[in-house]
Amino acid sequence: MSVENQNQEEMIAGKHPVLEALRSGREINKIWIADGAQKTLTQPIVAEAKKLGIVVQFVDKRKLDSMVEGVAHQGVVAQAAAFDYVEVEELLEIASKSGETPFILVLDEIEDPHNLGSILRTAECTGVHGVIIPKRRSASLTATVLKTSAGAAEHVPVARVTNLAQTIDKLKEAGVWVAGTDVSASQDVYKMKFDMPLAVVIGNESKGMGRLIKEKCDFLVKLPMLGRLNSLNASVAAGVLMYEVVRQRRDV
Structure with missing residues (x-):
């Protein structure tokens, strides 16, 4: 950490x-x-x-x-x-050099360092090409994050950006589709196809995605909630989504 x-x-x-x-x-x-x-x-x-x-x-x-x-x-x-953050363009280059369809995580103000560490650990396990976090109102790569990630933070490139909305625009210009996660979305995550160049946005633990970030997404998806609660811990939700992308791409 x-x-x-x-x-x-x-x-x-x-x-x-x-x-x-x-x-x-x-x-x-x-x-x-x-x-x-x-x-x-x-x-x-x-x-x-x-x-x-x-x-x-x-x-x-x-x-x-x-x-x-x-x-x-x-x-x-x-x-x-000090931790060497990368540029967003480098994340796309990593995918290109590997010959794989880009798969990026965008974290919209994830504040809990344990959540960030857990997300990075799952991202490494699922082959995510990189994670994007904002410079403000977000956990950064602290000792707690690195410890929670069990070393995964050393292998998952992280880009730290000033303006998340502008960064999403850049991803879209590069041909990446942006999927937001929102409990009010009409689309069930298990009914969507994720075989395209993809960036998945995970929102803040309590507020979810910001309004502007939500508007920037190409489409919104939700996880089915069959119990009495209507949301999951951010790192758990991110993990489910990452593995659904892996499952679909392995089946192609």
């Missing part, structure tokens, strides 16, 4: 996030490991760090607690260069 500090560096906490950061080629400055931490937990990290020439220091656990306050670090913390 990463916490950005004033020097534009991040603290990554936890075995899997640190190991994935190392394996992904992320620029790591230093790694701290708590005295007495389980060797089975830390040995792969120490070996990888040694291979890459990264300094590893063994310290009191309390030092790690203060470095990433409130984050379950498992006795491992790394200092990395």
Whole structure:
């Protein structure tokens, strides 16, 4: 998980996030490991760090607690260069180079870092080519997000944009269809076809999509609600939608 500090560096906490950061080629400055931490937990990290020439220091656990306050670090913390966000155009290039139909997630003001981390984890598992988040009123790639994503954030490109509505216009100009998720939509997600270049918009946890973003979508879809509640947790809804896209594309 990463916490950005004033020097534009991040603290990554936890075995899997640190190991994935190392394996992904992320620029790591230093790694701290708590005295007495389980060797089975830390040995792969120490070996990888040694291979890459990264300094590893063994310290009191309390030092790690203060470095990433409130984050379950498992006795491992790394200092990395600030997270490298990408441009929206790069997400489309990734799909093009892979020879795959573009599949992008657009997150409209997802505020809970645990939701963002969970969404990134599922996005990595379902082959999403990239995730777009707004700079304002949105969770960013913090330590909690990286920890919740179990290292997936190191492998899913994330674009951070100033204007989400304009970004959607750019996607549409590039031939990408934009599907919004809304409980009031008339179309059931299981009756739609998702075999086209696609961007799926997931709205804010409490308010859903903003009015302008909703108007920018080519079509709106909803998940069927058969119980007494009328909505799902944002990360759960996103996961269901991502796997429905995967299911349809595998059947083509």
